[in-house]
Amino acid sequence: MDRQTRGRHGEHLAKCYLLKHKLSLVEENFRCRWGEIDLIMRDGNTLVFIEVRFRRSGSRVDARASVDTHKQRKLCRAAAIYMAGQSGPQPDARFDVVAVSDNNGTARVEDWIRNAFECTAL
Numbered sequence: 873m874d875r876q877t878r879g880r881h882g883e884h885l886a887k888c889y890l891l892k893h894k895l896s897l898v899e900e901n902f903r904c905r906w907g908e909i910d911l912i913m914r915d916g917n918t919l920v921f922i923e924v925r926f927r928r929s930g931s932r933v934d935a936r937a938s939v940d941t942h943k944q945r946k947l948c949r950a951a952a953i954y955m956a957g958q959s960g961p962q963p964d965a966r967f968d969v970v971a972v973s974d975n976n977g978t979a980r981v982e983d984w985i986r987n988a989f990e991c992t993a994l
Contacts, residue, residue: 881979882926882972883910889970889981895920899954906949911970919965921951926972927982939969939988948991955994965994 887897895913902909911922925938939947947967955962969988972981 878926878974878979879924883924885972885979885981886922886924886970887911889984890922893984902950902954904950904953906953907946909947909950909954912954914963915966917963919955919963920968921947921954921965922968922970923947923988924970924972926974926979928974944989944991948993951991952993962994965991967991 883900887900890911890913891897895915898912898914898919899909900911902912909921910924911920913920913922923939923943927938944967951965951967955965966987967989969983969985970981971983971985972979
């Protein structure tokens with residue numbers, strides 16, 4: 873399976889996992905000049921911007937650490953662009969990371985990190 877296919881599969885697994893945990897889907901693969909947000913979902917009144925990280929079993933870098941400050945800035949800018957395009961009052965927002973791991977060809981959600989980092993741009 874190539875990297876892009878693994879990524880799409882990981883995003884699908886993350887979306888299904890989060891839907892089972894009562895989040896509702898707003899948008900998938902939001903793209904702008906600053907980058908892409910894998911999933912945008914609602915958790916009650918909170919808008920959740922989700923970065924899905926696909927990690928192979930035994931990877932040296934965990935999911936949270938793989939979302940470095942450069943990636944955080946890109947996600948914050950993309951989220952700000954998304955929020956600016958929405959009408960009405962701005963909801964609370966947070967940034968989550970979902971780690972999907974592959975162990976011998978079987979992918980599964982390994983971790984859901986709520987409030988993985990703060991964004992001052994919102």
